[in-house]
Amino acid sequence: xxxxxxxxxxxxxxxxxxxxxxxxxxxxxxxxxxxxxxxxxxxxxxxxxxxxxxxxxxxxxxxxxxxxxxxxxxxxxxxxxxxxxxxxxxxxxxxxxxxxxxxxxxxxxxxxxxxxxxxxxxxxxxxxxxxxxxxxxxxxxxxxxxxxxxxxxxxxxxxxxxxxxxxxxxxxxxxxxxxxxxxxxxxxxxxxxxxx
Numbered sequence: 572x573x574x575x576x577x578x579x580x581x582x583x584x585x586x587x588x589x590x591x592x593x594x595x596x597x598x599x600x601x602x603x604x605x606x607x608x609x610x611x612x613x614x615x616x617x618x619x620x621x622x623x624x625x626x627x628x629x630x631x632x633x634x635x636x637x638x639x640x641x642x643x644x645x646x647x648x649x650x651x652x653x654x655x656x657x658x659x660x661x662x663x664x665x666x667x668x669x670x671x672x673x674x675x676x677x678x679x680x681x682x683x684x685x686x687x688x689x690x691x692x693x694x695x696x697x698x699x700x701x702x703x704x705x706x707x708x709x710x711x712x713x714x715x716x717x718x719x720x721x722x723x724x725x726x727x728x729x730x731x732x733x734x735x736x737x738x739x740x741x742x743x744x745x746x747x748x749x750x751x752x753x754x755x756x757x758x759x760x761x762x763x764x765x766x767x
Contacts, residue, residue, distance in 0.1 A: 590671030
């Protein structure tokens, strides 16, 4: 029975470490920074991951698996609004569950000078929308980068506000709009539900 708890703890460590790596970079993130973020001693963190490099490798592997999961789920759909909407649904759910990993995965998209190992994982997010990293700049590429950037920022904000369920339809609608599609079917707040 101890195994599920260990796996849950490891996933939490990976997510927090990913957020720090996304924000500060690998070189500027110490094991102590990660230990502090997850509420462990440095020795306790090393019990889960034997080195900073092992932790970083595990973070990149998890980010890659998440990016591939999105691509796998949309691979059979033709490019267009239906695929975009489905990719956004999948990405938003992943982002709300793993905000740090998504911040790392999308950091290259937003920062423009990615580490090659992170860039490979981020490329899968672009491919989900039919954009190949390194292609010439196009309106579609800019819209996809804008939608992914909005997705990252909004899901992080929703998590900080503890409002994932409430914000989810608005995040999807905002990103869908950024892609140039009408969000006519998006849920809009009722005037009697808007907080002052």
